[in-house]
Amino acid sequence: MRAGYYMGNLAYEVKDIPEPTPEGDQVKIRVAWCGLCGTDVHKFQGMNGASIVIPPIILGHECSGVVVEVGPDCEGFKPGDRVACDPSWSCGKCIWCQKGLPNFCIHRHGVAKGFSDFVCPPESNVYHVADSLDLEAAAFAEPLSCAIHGMDLLDMRSGSTVVLFGMGAMGSLMLQLVLATSPFEVIVVEKEESKRELALRLGATHAVDDDAIEGLCSSRNIDYVIECIGLGTTMEQAIHVAGKSSKVLLFGLGNPESRVSFNQFEAYAKELSIYTSYLNPRSTNRAIRLLESGRIDTRSLISAELTLEEMGVELATQKNARRGKVMVRLSGER
Ligand SMILES: [Zn+2]
Numbered sequence: 240m241r242a243g244y245y246m247g248n249l250a251y252e253v254k255d256i257p258e259p260t261p262e263g264d265q266v267k268i269r270v271a272w273c274g275l276c277g278t279d280v281h282k283f284q285g286m287n288g289a290s291i292v293i294p295p296i297i298l299g300h301e302c303s304g305v306v307v308e309v310g311p312d313c314e315g316f317k318p319g320d321r322v323a324c325d326p327s328w329s330c331g332k333c334i335w336c337q338k339g340l341p342n343f344c345i346h347r348h349g350v351a352k353g354f355s356d357f358v359c360p361p362e363s364n365v366y367h368v369a370d371s372l373d374l375e376a377a378a379f380a381e382p383l384s385c386a387i388h389g390m391d392l393l394d395m396r397s398g399s400t401v402v403l404f405g406m407g408a409m410g411s412l413m414l415q416l417v418l419a420t421s422p423f424e425v426i427v428v429e430k431e432e433s434k435r436e437l438a439l440r441l442g443a444t445h446a447v448d449d450d451a452i453e454g455l456c457s458s459r460n461i462d463y464v465i466e467c468i469g470l471g472t473t474m475e476q477a478i479h480v481a482g483k484s485s486k487v488l489l490f491g492l493g494n495p496e497s498r499v500s501f502n503q504f505e506a507y508a509k510e511l512s513i514y515t516s517y518l519n520p521r522s523t524n525r526a527i528r529l530l531e532s533g534r535i536d537t538r539s540l541i542s543a544e545l546t547l548e549e550m551g552v553e554l555a556t557q558k559n560a561r562r563g564k565v566m567v568r569l570s571g572e573r
């Protein structure tokens with residue numbers, strides 16, 4: 240089978256490797272679609288994603304597909320089942336798992352490297368999806384589950400005024416979750432005009448460039464700020480525009496080498512709560528239900544559907560990734 244590897248030093252290669260055989264309770268899945276995540280680009284650029292990166296590694300972790308074979312101990316799946324994966328395996332036994340925080344599991348590792356024709360995760364990481372759900376949309380289960388975890392942390396109240404920075408794929412999913420809470424106003428900050436238009440189409444009240452945001456915020460109290468870009472400048476601006484008693488979620492993944500600075504006195508005087516969000520504990524099931532409900536628009540977020548072989552150029556240039564979500568077509572089944 241084919242697998243797309245990050246080889247280190249800005250090199251990507253599609254290799255031919257043996258197909259996995261499902262053992263124990265593993266589920267062998269023919270991958271239909273896999274999303275390109277910002278963390279894949281981070282890894283390609285030599286930075287760490289959620290875990291430390293030691294190349295060569297197979298990229299991708301946002302995949303859906305069809306079951307082709309199961310291990311002898313698998314109980315819940317059979318060949319032909321349509322599924323999505325939670326790539327993050329946790330042991331269920333370590334101190335963090337016992338505390339109910341599987342995202343910090345000491346033994347946590349990726350079990351669904353979706354830039355490949357087949358993956359073989361354990362049954363605990365595989366989820367059924369309804370026949371009505373397009374498998375390309377089902378591949379959004381992982382990014383959406385990460386956004387849901389961020390929303391869980393904020394515990395957003397209806398009727399709030401919300402500022403959201405960034406309309407990349409994560410920001411666009413987050414916007415739709417925010418809108419589902421019945422906010423009073425949602426102001427999106429985004430420098431690309433086409434993405435501002437998408438924000439308005441999805442239901443944002445305002446969509447502005449970053450020089451306009453401070454003016455807009457001075458006349459209202461911002462209850463929640465969600466930063467989905469990961470740049471120092473926008474994280475600082477997020478903390479600055481937050482209102483009194485505001486909750487700020489720094490969701491965008493920053494450069495591990497860089498720092499963020501803000502005025503502590505200003506944050507103190509506003510009594511800010513600043514959150515970060517790590518992975519997707521206990522949110523995959525809800526993500527899939529929401530995708531099945533049809534209330535999350537994934538179609539408008541997709542900028543390109545590329546083959547495994549085309550991903551080398553895309554990783555180096557990010558030509559399509561800058562405009563939206565890049566989907567890798569493996570079997571391409573719907
Ligand atoms: Zn991801």
Ligand SMILES: [Zn+2]
Nearest residue numbers: 330333336344
């Ligand atoms: Zn554990």
